[in-house]
Amino acid sequence: MERLMSETNFPAESITIAEAEAMQLFSNLSTKYRQSILANMIQKLAGLFPLTLQGSITLFMAAGALRIFGYGSMDLVVFSLAICALAILIFCLFCSVISGVLVQRSVYRTLGSTDTTAKVINVEAGFPNETGFKLPVLNYFPLVKLSWRITFPDYIETRVRVSTSSELVEEIIPKKRCLAENVVRQFIVSDVLGFCRYSWWQDQPIRFKALPRTNTVKPLPLLRSLTAEDGIPNPSGDPEGDRMEIRPYAPGDSIRNIMWKVFARSRQLNVRLAEKSIFHSKRTVAYLLSSNNDEAAAAVARVALEAAVLGEDWAFGADGSELPCETLAESLDAIARSRAISPPFSYGLDNFLTAAAGQSGAHCIVFAAAEFAPWLANLKKTIGRHSGHFSLVLATDGFEDPQSFSIWHRLFFQEPGSDSSPLERASPKHDLINLLTELGQLVESTLVVDRKTGLSFDQTLRKV
Structure with missing residues (x-):
């Protein structure tokens, strides 16, 4: 396959960047697949x-x-x-x-x-x-x-x-x-x-x-999405009600919303905005993004499903599942299937939102590992494309504080090891803060859950 691709001359303008990346990914996967088959054959021959x-x-x-x-x-x-x-x-x-x-x-x-x-x-x-x-x-x-x-x-x-x-x-x-x-x-x-x-x-x-093992993860608060009062969003924009909200003028506000009579009396520019008509909807969509160290995120998603914190009407999806799940048994199967055993699953949040929410712009709750993973760039594009709001739930197996010891301390003393399993990787606080800063400006709310202790933290890593 690689030889065929290398010998074929494609016009430079006929291949896009996405197609080139797809071809490179296919080449890498095929090489790894051939190497795994060869290793299995050698192992079986050695066993004979x-x-x-x-x-x-x-x-x-x-x-x-x-x-x-x-x-x-x-x-x-x-x-x-x-x-x-x-x-x-x-x-x-x-x-x-x-x-x-x-x-x-x-x-x-x-x-x-x-x-x-x-x-x-x-x-x-x-x-x-x-x-x-x-x-x-x-x-x-x-x-x-x-x-x-x-x-x-x-x-x-x-x-x-x-x-x-x-x-x-x-x-x-x-x-x-x-x-x-x-x-x-x-x-x-x-x-x-x-x-x-x-x-x-x-x-x-x-x-x-x-x-996944849940450890001492405590049930999360009731997670509900915000949609229009009538359940049908306005095609021209967000659902709005009467002009009841008053706040100081900010650059970019329309002059039609300025309260000129109040300005004539107090010399202060205030604007009157339309009140958004929203309510706690019974419909909630949630999705699990898979990565190398996503066992904690899968455990938090499992706790949320088993504790029924998504409300009465919900839809759940995960990488590796083609259709949205609306029952607990199907959702648990999707969580177990989300860890790819051989080739990694592709990013599927866009397809899930299209199938579960359509064009309604529903509020989506995303479960992911507290690490810089390949899904980060795709998640940013998804948030920019879809009109709905997003909430992010990051999960980790403890926080890691890098400590620097002197050369004499490392020579005479043994560094303390972690009590957790090597598969349960703790997230460095510095990287986690950078990740929260990068995504906190794009989503509506962020929650960090520590599977090791069962505690939850906000965007500034304060316990909630």
């Missing part, structure tokens, strides 16, 4: 080789010692040790391969006899969860152990424990949210000495949904 690195080194050393010292120098001690090492290696290879074939058939029977179409794995990130997958304890040959792990979806820690009924029970701890229609496991049957192993990948068609 029955000897581990330790087993291969033992085989070469025993064979070399047997050839050079055992047969060449007729050293009986080296000869006996090399023969014993090769015999143990062959015995471990036989036990691992035979046990692996028997376990593989048992896994096929277990997955085939279970009605997987009626099962759904619903878990929450950060907590141990049982998936219901069980296998009998491996007791075909001695010195052989069985283990497996989930390779798809990613960011899942797999544990295997023995139950009271002598069964191997699968227990997982998801690190991030996800939504998938199948689960891929890698099974490994190996000997206790680490010489040989028999591994394979098994695909199970089952719906897997992991929701």
